[in-house]
Amino acid sequence: MGLKIYLDGSFVEEQDAKVSVFDHGFLYGDGIFEGIRAYHNCVFRLKEHVDRFFDSAKAINLELPVSKKQMGDIIVETCRQNGLREAYIRVVASRGKGDLGLDPRKCPIPTLVCIASSISLYPEELYRNGLKVITVPTRRNGPEGVNPRIKSLNYLNNIMAKIEANIAGAEEAIMLNQEGYVAECTGDNIFIVKNGVLKTPALHVGMLEGVTRNEVIKLARAEDIPLEETVLTRYDLFTADEAFLTGTAAELIPVTNIDTRVIGDGKPGPIFNKLLIKYREITKVVDNPDAVIMR
């Protein structure tokens, strides 16, 4: 049986969840999205994801057809409709159906979709052994173009980087910004540890402000792990004691090889291990009644 999909105000069967070929999300990548997880019958950091979704909408001048409260309810209801207590949820809003020109004024009604499906996890082995990643030639979009703070439907930048990693046989790509400073991976933020200090690129370097990144920063503060949001170069990556990526799907995943350099002793490090345990603990906490799926 297929999934029940939220599409423009109602739930429809997967095979009926169709969007026009004149939708500007399809024609021009004119839209935004969110990737969210539900754990143990509760949508994790619902408010943070809804807030980021609305900020992305505002940044591209897209007026969403629902309020934040309604959006949260739609996300929870989509899990409920599909009987999912653990889920990966995708929310997409596009400019809507227009004509073949790119002018958004021709798109009177935005398209809004919410999909909840079962989550496909990275193999546990990668959490034990770490990822092999490379830095790639494709640079992260600058803020003066499509600002990477916007979670937009324009992922070609990241996809180009992912293709470069695939060709090289690496598991992920680290993207640098226009000046050559470390920005982020194609769908994850990056952290390193050097001499006991946890470091991650500061937001002004140009990246998505990951919900997981923010949780890891909060956890580090709670655990008294010194933290710097700073500017990192490839040198900092190569000489790090530990490195790991953060994202909704991956949670925290270790990196043990960057551009053929072995990171630390080639195994996930102690700060990574500690933060992953703490992170998995907070995913079990139900602290938002509005995010509970089955009552």
Ligand code: PMP
């Ligand atoms: N960077 C990019 C480019 C992303 O697409 C994502 C989300 N998949 C992230 C970072 C991580 O963000 P979050 O922790 O909110 O999932």
